Amino acid sequence: MKISIIGQGYVGLTISTFAAEHFEVLGFDSNQKIVDQLNQGISHIEGIESSKLQRLIKTGRYKATTIGSDIRGSEVVVIAVPTPLTRERKPDLSHIEAACKTIGENIFTSVLVINESTSFPGTLRSFIKPNIEKYSSKIVHHLYSISPERVDPGRNDFNQKSTPRLYSGLTAEATERTREFYSKFCDNLVEVSAPEVAEAAKLFENTFRQVNIALVNEFAQIAHSLGISVYETLDAANTKPYGFMKFTPSAGVGGHCIPVDPTYLAAVAEEHGAPATFIRRANEVNLEMSKYIVNRVATDHGGHLQGKSVLVVGVAYKPNVADVRETAAELVIHHLRSQGAVVSWHDEVVGFWKGESSTPLNGADIAVVVTKHDSVDGKQILASAPYVFDTTGKVKGAKGL
Numbered sequence: 001m002k003i004s005i006i007g008q009g010y011v012g013l014t015i016s017t018f019a020a021e022h023f024e025v026l027g028f029d030s031n032q033k034i035v036d037q038l039n040q041g042i043s044h045i046e047g048i049e050s051s052k053l054q055r056l057i058k059t060g061r062y063k064a065t066t067i068g069s070d071i072r073g074s075e076v077v078v079i080a081v082p083t084p085l086t087r088e089r090k091p092d093l094s095h096i097e098a099a100c101k102t103i104g105e106n107i108f109t110s111v112l113v114i115n116e117s118t119s120f121p122g123t124l125r126s127f128i129k130p131n132i133e134k135y136s137s138k139i140v141h142h143l144y145s146i147s148p149e150r151v152d153p154g155r156n157d158f159n160q161k162s163t164p165r166l167y168s169g170l171t172a173e174a175t176e177r178t179r180e181f182y183s184k185f186c187d188n189l190v191e192v193s194a195p196e197v198a199e200a201a202k203l204f205e206n207t208f209r210q211v212n213i214a215l216v217n218e219f220a221q222i223a224h225s226l227g228i229s230v231y232e233t234l235d236a237a238n239t240k241p242y243g244f245m246k247f248t249p250s251a252g253v254g255g256h257c258i259p260v261d262p263t264y265l266a267a268v269a270e271e272h273g274a275p276a277t278f279i280r281r282a283n284e285v286n287l288e289m290s291k292y293i294v295n296r297v298a299t300d301h302g303g304h305l306q307g308k309s310v311l312v313v314g315v316a317y318k319p320n321v322a323d324v325r326e327t328a329a330e331l332v333i334h335h336l337r338s339q340g341a342v343v344s345w346h347d348e349v350v351g352f353w354k355g356e357s358s359t360p361l362n363g364a365d366i367a368v369v370v371t372k373h374d375s376v377d378g379k380q381i382l383a384s385a386p387y388v389f390d391t392t393g394k395v396k397g398a399k400g401l
């Protein structure tokens with residue numbers, strides 16, 4: 001059975017390598033450079049070993065392409081393309097529409113189309129299906145289903161096989177075919193009654209994280225104003241064996257999911273006349289955290305940072321990954337520069353970002369730790385500047401939240 005997976009990023013490549021153990025997989029991506037690299041057996045995603053990719057290529061189970069007509073002959077087509085926000089912070093379904101165009105223009109026999117991209121409830125029924133039909137020159141009755149991806153890059157305790165997977169189709173046949181497909185490489189499949197439930201559940205999971213992170217970020221500010229340790233207080237609260245889940249403060253949220261997905265939920269809620277004030281405010285609190293941190297650092301330096309050399313340590317959005325999408329480091333750097341600081345950054349995992357390279361971990365007046373990778377030694381960070389402000393709570397002996 002031939003499977004096509006549209007989008008070969010974090011989600012698409014991960015699913016491709018698991019599915020390729022059971023099916024012939026074609027990875028379609030619009031980025032020629034990524035496709036060329038993948039066909040040479042070079043993985044650009046942490047957690048996916050190049051050696052695994054090379055084995056799959058060698059045995060004819062995996063191939064990448066930028067040619068739309070190559071997806072012809074597939075029995076299943078999975079959509080795993082980005083769902084970002086527009087400049088106005090509104091859901092941007094342009095990549096999904098482009099994927100629908102690829103499917104509509106190239107597939108003329110009935111296939112199972114599964115969406116794994118995160119989007120608001122109704123996307124499968126009211127956007128994907130009509131768009132595929134719009135771009136098709138023939139009337140083709142595809143089966144449609146949703147199975148939102150829950151992969152957490154950099155995580156070792158749960159993976160594609162062990163993470164429970166939600167799924168639901170527009171018809172009973174689509175639901176059943178989806179179950180059959182994933183059952184080959186997922187241990188725990190959870191059917192829900194409608195695609196909209198699966199779509200909403202995915203958004204609510206990430207909104208749950210977003211609001212709890214905002215809550216703990218607000219609490220960090222409250223604890224500081226009261227002169228108590230936020231970390232000790234959280235640890236104390238966490239001794240309660242039920243009804244509490246510990247989140248830790250940070251410079252904000254990053255990545256393709258937590259800063260973005262809740263806005264999809266808020267947008268669809270408001271479209272239906274339901275208020276999303278809590279979600280909107282949580283987003284603001286997380287975005288404002290970077291300014292709060294820079295103000296704390298400035299306060300410790302007599303209220304200004306003019307001319308100070310500041311090293312931002314860790315610019316990836318979370319530890320042990322090279323992903324800088326929506327990273328809080330960007331806002332921290334912005335606020336430092338707007339206060340007149342001369343900013344450089346250190347992150348060997350990221351290496352190169354926004355036209356700048358990672359600088360050595362020393363020689364600054366001030367270091368601000370935004371992300372601490374396991375590969376960076378806490379003592380080395382502490383020695384990198386006479387004043388170190390740690391937003392992660394992981395650098396012992398540093399100033400912090």
Ligand SMILES: NC(=O)c1ccc[n+]([C@@H]2O[C@H](COP(=O)([O-])OP(=O)(O)OC[C@H]3O[C@@H](n4cnc5c(N)ncnc54)[C@H](O)[C@@H]3O)[C@@H](O)[C@H]2O)c1
Pocket residue numbers: 006007008009010011012028029030031034080081082083095096098099102116117118119149150151152153256257
């Ligand atoms: N990264 C995560 O941890 C994660 C987790 C769960 C869900 N998701 C969701 O999965 C979806 C994909 O996210 P990702 O992190 O894999 O994105 P990504 O940016 O890592 O990868 C997307 C890939 O799609 C390609 N692409 C874009 N438009 C295309 C098109 N029209 N046709 C073919 N290829 C196209 C891009 O070149 C890129 O390689 C998003 O909706 C995201 O919210 C991501």
